[in-house]
Amino acid sequence: MFGVDWLGLAVPLAYLGILLGSLATFSSLYRKRKAHNAASLEPWFPAHLQRDIYFSLLHLEPSSNEKKSPAIPDSIFKASLLRRAAEDIRRIMALRSQKQALSTLLQRGSVGDDLWKRFERAEKEMEDEVKDVASEANAYVPGWGQTIFQSANEMLNNEIYRKRMEEQASNVEEERKWWDKKKTSIQEGFMKELEEDSSATKTTPTSTTTKDLDTASTTSPAPGASVQGSDDDAVLVEAENTSSTPNSPASAKKKGKGKK
Amino acid sequence: MSSDYTYDEQGQFFPFFILTLTGLVTLPLTYNLLRPSKELENTAPRIKSDFKPEHADLIDAQKRKRLRKERRIKRIVTVILGYAVMAWMVYLIVVTARTVVKAYDPYDILGVSRSADEKAISRHYKRMSLVYHPDKIRPDPAKNETMETLNERFVELTKAYKALTDEEVRNNYLQFGHPDGKQSFSIGIALPQFIVMDGNGKYVLLVYGALLGVLLPYIVGKWWYGSQRYTKERVLVASAGNIFREYKDDITEGGIVGALSSGEEFKDMLKGAAAESGLAKLEKRVLADDNSFLSAKDRAALKQLDSSSRRKALALLWAYLGRIDLGDASLDAEKYEAAPVALSLTEAFTAIALAFGNLGPIVGAFKTSQNLIQAVSPGSSPLLQLPNFTDAIVKSVEGEGTKEHLTIQKYMELPEAQRRSLTVGAGLLSDKQYTDAITVAKQLPVLQPERIFFKVMGEKVITPSSLVQLVVKARFIPPGSTSVPPVNPSDLEDIDPDEDDLEALMGRKPAKNRTIKTEDGKKVESKIETIQPPLAHAPYLARDHSPRWNIFLADAKQGKMAVPPFTFTTFDKPIFDEAGKPTYNVQTLKMQFQAPPQVGDFTFILHMLCDSYMGLDNTAQITLHIDDPAKAVSLEEDDDISEPDEDSIAGQMQAIKTGQAPKKKAKDSDDSSESDTDGDAGDTSDTDTETEDED
Numbered sequence: 001m002f003g004v005d006w007l008g009l010a011v012p013l014a015y016l017g018i019l020l021g022s023l024a025t026f027s028s029l030y031r032k033r034k035a036h037n038a039a040s041l042e043p044w045f046p047a048h049l050q051r052d053i054y055f056s057l058l059h060l061e062p063s064s065n066e067k068k069s070p071a072i073p074d075s076i077f078k079a080s081l082l083r084r085a086a087e088d089i090r091r092i093m094a095l096r097s098q099k100q101a102l103s104t105l106l107q108r109g110s111v112g113d114d115l116w117k118r119f120e121r122a123e124k125e126m127e128d129e130v131k132d133v134a135s136e137a138n139a140y141v142p143g144w145g146q147t148i149f150q151s152a153n154e155m156l157n158n159e160i161y162r163k164r165m166e167e168q169a170s171n172v173e174e175e176r177k178w179w180d181k182k183k184t185s186i187q188e189g190f191m192k193e194l195e196e197d198s199s200a201t202k203t204t205p206t207s208t209t210t211k212d213l214d215t216a217s218t219t220s221p222a223p224g225a226s227v228q229g230s231d232d233d234a235v236l237v238e239a240e241n242t243s244s245t246p247n248s249p250a251s252a253k254k255k256g257k258g259k260k
Numbered sequence: 261m262s263s264d265y266t267y268d269e270q271g272q273f274f275p276f277f278i279l280t281l282t283g284l285v286t287l288p289l290t291y292n293l294l295r296p297s298k299e300l301e302n303t304a305p306r307i308k309s310d311f312k313p314e315h316a317d318l319i320d321a322q323k324r325k326r327l328r329k330e331r332r333i334k335r336i337v338t339v340i341l342g343y344a345v346m347a348w349m350v351y352l353i354v355v356t357a358r359t360v361v362k363a364y365d366p367y368d369i370l371g372v373s374r375s376a377d378e379k380a381i382s383r384h385y386k387r388m389s390l391v392y393h394p395d396k397i398r399p400d401p402a403k404n405e406t407m408e409t410l411n412e413r414f415v416e417l418t419k420a421y422k423a424l425t426d427e428e429v430r431n432n433y434l435q436f437g438h439p440d441g442k443q444s445f446s447i448g449i450a451l452p453q454f455i456v457m458d459g460n461g462k463y464v465l466l467v468y469g470a471l472l473g474v475l476l477p478y479i480v481g482k483w484w485y486g487s488q489r490y491t492k493e494r495v496l497v498a499s500a501g502n503i504f505r506e507y508k509d510d511i512t513e514g515g516i517v518g519a520l521s522s523g524e525e526f527k528d529m530l531k532g533a534a535a536e537s538g539l540a541k542l543e544k545r546v547l548a549d550d551n552s553f554l555s556a557k558d559r560a561a562l563k564q565l566d567s568s569s570r571r572k573a574l575a576l577l578w579a580y581l582g583r584i585d586l587g588d589a590s591l592d593a594e595k596y597e598a599a600p601v602a603l604s605l606t607e608a609f610t611a612i613a614l615a616f617g618n619l620g621p622i623v624g625a626f627k628t629s630q631n632l633i634q635a636v637s638p639g640s641s642p643l644l645q646l647p648n649f650t651d652a653i654v655k656s657v658e659g660e661g662t663k664e665h666l667t668i669q670k671y672m673e674l675p676e677a678q679r680r681s682l683t684v685g686a687g688l689l690s691d692k693q694y695t696d697a698i699t700v701a702k703q704l705p706v707l708q709p710e711r712i713f714f715k716v717m718g719e720k721v722i723t724p725s726s727l728v729q730l731v732v733k734a735r736f737i738p739p740g741s742t743s744v745p746p747v748n749p750s751d752l753e754d755i756d757p758d759e760d761d762l763e764a765l766m767g768r769k770p771a772k773n774r775t776i777k778t779e780d781g782k783k784v785e786s787k788i789e790t791i792q793p794p795l796a797h798a799p800y801l802a803r804d805h806s807p808r809w810n811i812f813l814a815d816a817k818q819g820k821m822a823v824p825p826f827t828f829t830t831f832d833k834p835i836f837d838e839a840g841k842p843t844y845n846v847q848t849l850k851m852q853f854q855a856p857p858q859v860g861d862f863t864f865i866l867h868m869l870c871d872s873y874m875g876l877d878n879t880a881q882i883t884l885h886i887d888d889p890a891k892a893v894s895l896e897e898d899d900d901i902s903e904p905d906e907d908s909i910a911g912q913m914q915a916i917k918t919g920q921a922p923k924k925k926a927k928d929s930d931d932s933s934e935s936d937t938d939g940d941a942g943d944t945s946d947t948d949t950e951t952e953d954e955d
Binding site: 004044097100101102104105108109111112114115118178193 | 446488491492493497498500501504509611612615616617621663
């Protein structure tokens with residue numbers, strides 16, 4: 001009989017068991033956490049509204065009192081698909097412009113890995129989305145899949161231009177008001193000066209240089225390039241003032257905006 | 261347990277061991293804690309001003325709070341604990357009776373001095389034996405003596421005498437301090453015996469396992485994940501991600517403020533109930549109609565935010581920028597707390613904008629930093645930076661309905677009387693407030709470029725793909741300076757560092773000894789100093805901030821950045837003298853980059869932006885002229901002929917004339933030949949630049 005020291009043998013076995021067991025636990029916990037983190041990453045873009053609209057049109061359920069789902073004309077499907085493609089284009093453009101910057105930032109350690117992961121996932125999603133849209137388009141009209149994104153791009157550009165124009169147009173009223181106010185204040189200043197000049201004798205030619213037209217117009221009553229007090233001059237100044245005032249930068253700016 | 265080693269049974273060495281170990285940790289940590297911080301903010305001078313803003317106490321409280329946070333409580337506790345342990349160990353060392361193994365010392369036993377010679381020893385022994393011989397004395401019960409002890413003592417005495425009269429033993433004793441000659445070393449382990457006692461083994465193993473298996477991974481993990489939470493700009497990774505998502509190519513300054521509010525730091529700041537408390541009141545005050553600094557877009561952006569903490573953060577930022585009194589101490593305190601957080605987030609935004617490279621957002625990022633430091637909303641007048649200035653005063657100075665704002669420089673250029681009449685008066689500033697404002701204005705560091713040029717070190721022309729230096733020579737001219745001296749033309753030249761100063765040549769360090777040309781053409785060596793500009797005058801910011809100047813080149817046509825910004829925080833010459841008067845020294849700012857690989861002219865817009873003050877920005881157009889490398893070679897050959905050699909007579913003559921040997925060949929030729937090259941001097945001089953200031 002071999003006298004086996006079972007207790008002595010158990011000790012190294014238990015050691016091995018504990019070591020391997022703890023390593024295995026750690027590894028599984030770590031992986032689970034990683035998977036959970038990856039799953040809980042925030043999506044890059046907000047919900048894709050246009051796609052959702054398209055799909056809900058496609059799978060429109062008949063309401064309770066109707067038996068058949070309402071027939072939707074093809075044109076509505078197509079329009080909705082175009083909208084979806086336009087949104088896709090917008091997202092792809094955004095991703096493309098961000099990719100370069102994001103990778104340099106990641107290298108420098110200015111952003112975290114999570115952001116990159118989210119970005120990659122968004123890229124992959126957009127790839128699938130584009131394929132899906134192209135195949136849907138081909139289903140409506142064979143060959144449309146090649147051109148749908150071009151037309152969507154034009155739609156998008158048009159929208160951008162329109163938005164910009166609206167933005168500029170929305171300023172018009174405010175600028176107009178400001179300019180009217182300024183014009184009257186300048187006019188008042190001139191009139192006052194004229195009165196002063198006509199009442200006072202011509203011994204005091206106020207020669208304030210109009211270095212700063214803006215401050216001078218409201219505070220000191222003597223703007224304009226050394227008005228000498230004759231009527232001809234006054235007329236000249238007024239005409240210049242009301243017609244165009246090319247020397248005032250503010251008005252030039254204003255005009256440019258008005259043209260757009 | 262082997263018995264080869266002796267363990268520290270009495271615990272007399274153990275404290276030494278612990279003392280050394282704790283000392284190794286505690287002493288460096290103490291140094292680290294007590295060392296004066298070298299950060300810019302702690303060493304810079306300040307702008308003198310008596311101005312106290314409205315909520316000075318709240319701002320100071322925020323400053324103190326920030327300091328407390330930076331005080332590193334944990335480190336202090338560790339150091340204190342370390343010293344406590346050390347003190348305890350020292351106490352143990354002092355208290356523990358040292359059981360020094362007493363070596364046999366015959367001198368001591370006999371009671372003679374070590375210098376005694378043999379004769380004296382034997383005489384002494386004789387006397388002792390007369391007294392102590394057991395036949396002579398009786399044991400004294402009072403002294404607890406018996407016959408045996410008396411006997412023993414006498415034997416000892418005799419032995420000692422024998423030892424000392426033996427020549428060899430005595431020599432051994434005198435040489436090695438031991439009668440047997442040289443002693444071997446005994447090795448022990450300074451661990452108390454209980455650690456290695458049988459039975460205690462499992463506990464020791466347990467503690468060891470806990471230290472190595474639990475504590476160590478925990479500390480390493482904490483450090484690793486802690487450092488992973490922050491980006492390079494010391495901003496939470498999640499914040500950087502949010503700001504990146506908010507970035508747009510056409511983002512405006514208002515949009516940048518909105519992007520900053522997405523930082524996770526604000527969530528930490530406005531935890532729990534703080535996110536909601538006072539939000540309605542805050543929004544009402546911020547969105548009030550008379551806050552004209554808020555554009556319709558900014559208002560809409562604030563209104564459509566979902567998260568209450570972000571909404572509050574953005575509203576607080578706008579309240580701070582608009583200097584809106586919130587009428588509630590806790591809201592106002594939060595307002596001042598939010599600004600430094602946003603300022604640190606601006607760095608993350610700047611990094612992101614730089615990665616995209618679009619000019620608009622980059623400039624916007626720097627301007628936002630100016631706005632946050634000065635608590636002036638984007639698009640408002642730079643005059644608000646001056647103490648006591650409010651919107652009403654700015655309106656009085658600039659006049660009604662103006663769209664262009666007056667910079668501080670322009671304001672200070674107004675004649676004193678006009679300036680005073682515009683600013684001082686009923687409803688405006690008092691005389692005292694006006695003087696305060698003017699004293700601050702006269703101390704602002706306005707960096708005025710005097711000359712901007714490109715050069716390649718040691719070359720006359722700029723060849724494709726060479727390492728180009730952009731040299732900006734600029735002076736600090738505070739607003740309202742009168743009698744500014746003209747620039748000394750020799751100050752505007754740039755002289756290459758010594759050829760043996762490799763570090764400087766490679767652009768890693770500034771030149772050790774800068775040679776400066778004086779008027780008579782001699783070169784004077786001067787030591788380089790680093791001078792800090794005064795801290796930004798930012799009474800509303802609850803943090804000290806040292807101004808930084810950023811210089812970068814942009815391509816105007818594409819609206820892109822061409823050369824990334826170089827940041828300057830220190831300068832090489834004093835800005836103000838002891839009396840606080842500006843010195844108008846010409847400062848040299850250099851930045852290095854790679855030239856484009858093609859030959860031709862490249863026009864850039866140089867932007868010089870200070871991150872702390874509004875309205876001090878400079879732009880200049882500058883052309884980089886890149887020459888064919890073949891031309892550079894031919895030019896060099898020309899030089900070799902005309903240059904007097906060191907050994908030639910001409911060289912000696914020159915040495916006599918100028919008082920120094922023409923050793924620094926490259927430099928001399930560089931400066932002199934600029935004017936006397938043949939025919940096409942205009943094209944080939946090393947610096948072909950046209951700089952024109954833009955307004």
